[in-house]
Amino acid sequence: MQSxxxxxxxxxxxxxxxxxxxAVYQLLLKLGATETAHIAGARWAWTGLSGLASLYVWxxxxxxxxxxxxxxxxxxxxxxSIAFPISQVPHILVPLCSWLILGESINSLRWAGIALVxxxxxxxxxxxxxxxERL
Amino acid sequence: xxxxxxxxxxxxxxxxxxxxxLLKKAMDAANLHSFRSMxxxxxxxxxxxxxxxxFFLNLGLLQRYxxxxxxxxxxxxxIIISIAAAILLREKLTLQLVAGSVLISAGIVLxxxx
Numbered sequence: 001m002q003s004x005x006x007x008x009x010x011x012x013x014x015x016x017x018x019x020x021x022x023a024v025y026q027l028l029l030k031l032g033a034t035e036t037a038h039i040a041g042a043r044w045a046w047t048g049l050s051g052l053a054s055l056y057v058w059x060x061x062x063x064x065x066x067x068x069x070x071x072x073x074x075x076x077x078x079x080x081s082i083a084f085p086i087s088q089v090p091h092i093l094v095p096l097c098s099w100l101i102l103g104e105s106i107n108s109l110r111w112a113g114i115a116l117v118x119x120x121x122x123x124x125x126x127x128x129x130x131x132x133e134r135l
Numbered sequence: 136x137x138x139x140x141x142x143x144x145x146x147x148x149x150x151x152x153x154x155x156x157l158l159k160k161a162m163d164a165a166n167l168h169s170f171r172s173m174x175x176x177x178x179x180x181x182x183x184x185x186x187x188x189x190f191f192l193n194l195g196l197l198q199r200y201x202x203x204x205x206x207x208x209x210x211x212x213x214i215i216i217s218i219a220a221a222i223l224l225r226e227k228l229t230l231q232l233v234a235g236s237v238l239i240s241a242g243i244v245l246x247x248x249x
Contacts, residue, residue: 048195113245
């Protein structure tokens with residue numbers, strides 16, 4: 001493994017960027033898919049190609065490219081079994097932000113899920129501290 | 136949920152997991168050799184192709200199904216990728232990492248079910 005770069009090339013910084021890009025493009029894709037759902041009845045519907053009729057999908061494409069490039073920088077320095085679990089943070093950040101900022105309610109099943117993911121992240125992050133010491 | 140939708144969701148999951156493993160393999164090769172090495176370019180091309188296939192499968196699924204059907208399968212990808220990385224890429228997997236991945240997977244499934 002190469003020595004870990006600092007500053008702009010820092011893989012943890014790229015992990016944060018990648019996660020942000022993914023969160024935004026997933027939102028755009030959902031908007032685009034909803035917008036094009038009515039023309040998806042055709043024979044090739046399962047390919048999802050009709051989604052290309054939506055401007056949202058095209059707006060999402062550069063973000064996908066950015067998320068891919070930043071993710072590759074992450075993979076150069078961090079094991080997949082550590083980087084990937086951490087990259088799933090948006091699954092709890094989105095409902096938490098909706099609760100804090102938009103005042104949306106969170107039911108008990110969701111709270112349980114958020115608690116489980118947080119606990120899991122704490123377990124995954126511990127080896128990270130050790131990994132950083134070694135680098 | 137029909138059989139075909141389940142097949143498509145599982146195909147998307149498989150393409151995603153395989154794509155991620157290939158990208159990691161490519162970047163390990165880039166560190167070991169160079170960015171011009173075929174050991175980097177070949178898994179990179181294969182990985183990007185698989186993620187591209189997953190992208191369109193997912194788009195097709197998003198057109199017809201609710202996020203609450205699609206996201207739980209994405210949640211499962213966490214534990215699948217950790218175990219596959221240990222077996223296929225020989226990453227060191229501690230009990231703590233496995234437990235963390237299982238909790239994250241289960242948590243995402245719970246969050247997205249509702």
